[in-house]
Amino acid sequence: MSRIISLQTTNYKRLKAVRIQPDQNGNLVVIGGNNGQGKSSILDSITAALGGVNAKTTPKPIRDGEERAEIILETEDLIVVRRFAAGGSTLTVKSPDGAVYPKGQAKLDDLLGKLSLDPLAFTQLSDKEQLATLLDLVELPFSPEKLAAERKKLFDARADVGRQGKAIGDVTVDDSLPTEETSASEIIAKIRQLEANARARAEWASGIRLAEDKVSAIREQIKELTAELAHWESTLKTRLDGQEDLPPAHDTAPLEAQLASVEDNNAAIRANNAALSKVAKQAELRAEYNSLSDKIQALDQKKADGLAKAKFPIDDLGFDESGVTYQGVPFKQASSAEQLRVSLAMAIALNPKLRVIRIADGSLLDKDNLALVESIAREHDFQVWIEVVGDGDGRGIIIEDGEVKE
Template sequence: MKIIKLVSENFKGLKAVEIEPDNNFQIISGKNAQGKTSVLDSIWAAISGKAALKGTDKPIRDGADQAIVRVDLDDIVVTRKWKGDKTTLEVTAKDGAKYNSPQTMLDNLVGRLSFDPLSFSNLDAKKQKEALQELVGVDFSKLDAERKGLYEERTFINNDAKKLEGALSEIPFTEKDTPAEELSASEVLSEITFVHNKNRVNAARRNELERFRTEASRSHEEIKSIESEILLLQQKLDNRKKSYAEMCETGKALKAEVEALVDGDTTELEEKLQNIEALNKSIRHHKNRLRIQDEIAECKKSSEFLTKKMADIDQLKIDTLQSANFPIAGLSFDEDGITFNGIPFKQCSVAERLKVSMAMAMSLNPQLRVIRILDGSLLDSDNLALIQQMAQDQDYQVWIEIVDDSGKVGIQIEDGQVKEN
C-alpha cells in the first residue's frame, strides 16, 4: 500500500499542497524553512496522530483556524482534521465504507520504528540492537542476564579457589605416612606408666626369688648342722627335708617364671612423647592440606559446570541467530550491538549503514510501503541512487527532503506551497 495523492492544508508550515508522487521515489526540495519537512510530517501525522506529533505544540499554521491532511492510499483514504485543541479522523474505503475504529486500523499498518531509516542509523548501539531483536523476534535479555549471573558466580568461585590455593601454599608439605589423626600425650604417658608398673612387679618377683634362695641356703646349712645331730634330730631332719623338697619344687616353678620374664623398653615411647607435638603439628598440616585440596577440587568442578552452562547459552544464542529471519543477508548482533557482515554497525561504510537502515525500515513496514527520509541533503548522489534502487527493487515508496532551490529536483516547496516550475 503506497500513497497515490497527498493534500495538506494549513498543517504546520504549509498553506496548501497537493502532490501526486512518483511510484517509488519522491523528492521534496526547496530552501530551508519553506515547509519541506511539514510535507513529510503531514503524512505521518495523518496516519499516526498523536504518536507523530510528539513535541509539536501547534499542528495548525499560524493565522489559520484549522488544518486538514488527506492521504489517498491504494485502498483507503485517510482524512485527519485539527481545529483548536481537537482532532478528528476518518478512514474510508474506495467504495465509501467507513471504518469504525480508524486509528486502530491505521496502527496495524504502521511499522514499529520511525519511518525515517536515517534515524535508525543514528540510534545508539543499544537501541539499534533492541530494534533488530524486536524485528526478528529474538530477545536474549533473559539469556544474557542468566549468563551474566553465571559469569559472576564463576568469578566468585574462581576467586575462592585462588584464595584456597594461596592458603594451601602456606601449609608445609607432610609425609605420605603422616597419621590421619593427632596423637594423645596422655595416652602415651599411660602406656609408659603401664610398662613401669609391669617392671616393678617383675623386680618384686626377682627380689622374692633372691629371698627364697637365701632362705634355701640357710636351710641347707641347718641341714648340715642337723645331720651332725641326726640321731637326736632325725625327726626334725625328716620334717625339714620334706619342707625343703617342697620348697625346691616351688623354687623351680618360680625360677622358670622369672626366667621367662621380659622387661619392657620405654625408649621408643619416651622418644614418641618428646616428639608428639611436632608430629601432631605435621598431622594438622596434613589434614588441612587434604581439606583445602578437596575445596579447590570442588571449586574447579563448580567453575567447569558454570563454564559449560555459559557455553550452552552462547551456543543457544548462535543457533537462534542462525534460524532468525533477518531483513538483509549479513545482518546480526552481538553483546555490543548490531553487526553487518561481522563488522560493528558504526564501523560500516555510510552506504552499508544506509542499506541496513533501509532494509530495517522496509521490514518494519510491510503493509504501508512508505518511508520518509529527513535531511536527505546529507546523502551524496551514490547514496541517493542506492535508496532509489532499493525502493524500486522492493516496491516501496520513499519520500525524501533535500535542500535545493533550483527547481530542477523533485517537487519544490516555497512559502508553504508547491512552486510551479
C-alpha cells in the first residue's frame, strides 16, 4: 500500500523545476493554473515515471531548449528515478534503504496495476471500451463473448421460427370432414360391376322370354315338334333353376349421385387435410419457439447467476451486450455523480497497491462532484492528483510557466 510522498520533475515537457510534497494527511492533490502553464505535465510525469513513455505517445518528453529531463518520484515503498536524454530514457528503482531493484520496470508494473485509468476518461470511453475495462476487473464463470454469440444464435433461430409461424397465417379446420379422400375409381368400378350385373340379368330375362315364346310356338306345333318342345322345356327349367344364383338387383342412382359429388367432397377433404397439416406445423413451430425461448432464458439465467457470483468494484454494476450498466440502466444514462462514483470505484479496483489516482480535466467537475471525489478518496485511503484550471479555490498547487508559483 503506497502513496506518493514526493514528486520532483525537471525539464519534463512544459516543466522547468518542480517539487511537490503532498500533505500525507490529505487525500486530494489539486494542481491548478492557467492553460499552457504545465499542469498536465505534472500528472503526465507521474505516469511517465512509473510506466515510461514512447515516441508515439510522448514525442518530446524534454522541455524545449534543454538536453535532459528527470523525474524523481518517491512513494512510501520506492524511489523511482526516470531520466530522459536524446538517446532515450533510463530507469532506476530503489527501496527506501537504497537497495536497487535489478528489474525496475517489472517491479513498477507489479505495483502499478492500471494507473493510466483516469476516472473521468473512463466516462468518455465508448460502450465497448468501458465493457472491456470492466471485464478486465471481474472474474466471471462464463465467457461473455461466447454467451452473447450463443444467445444471438438462439435469438435469430427463434425469430426465424416465429416468421415461419406468422407466414402460415390463420387456418380454419372442418372437424366434420374425414381425413381420407373418397376414391372415384372405386365408385366407378362398383358402378361398372352393377351395370354388368344388370346386363347379365337382362340377358337372362331375354332368354326366359325366348324360351317362353318357343314353348308357346312348340305347343302349337306339338305334334310335329315334340322332341324340340322337350328340349326347350328342359332349357327353360335349367334357366329357371339357375336364376337363384344370379346377383341381386340394385339401384345405381345413389352411387351415380355420390360420383357426381365426390370431387367436391375430395377437394374439401384435401383443403381440410392441408389445414390440419398447417395446424400441426404451427404447433411444431410453437413448440420449437418455446424451446428456444427456454434456452434463451436459461442463458440469461446463467448470465444472471454468474453476475450474482462475480465480485464487481461497486454494487449494482453490471453489463449487457451493449456495454456497462449501473442499477440496470446503461452507464452513460447514469447521473454525472453516479458515473463519477462508479469510475472512481473502477480506478480504486485497478490500483490495489499504488493508492494513487490521477484525474485530468478536473475543471469538468462541479463543487459537489469535487467533494464527492475527495470523500471517496478519504473513504478508501487513496491519493487523488487532480488538474484544474484556475487556483483550485485557494487549496491547490499553482503551476505558472513550468514552476510552482510561490
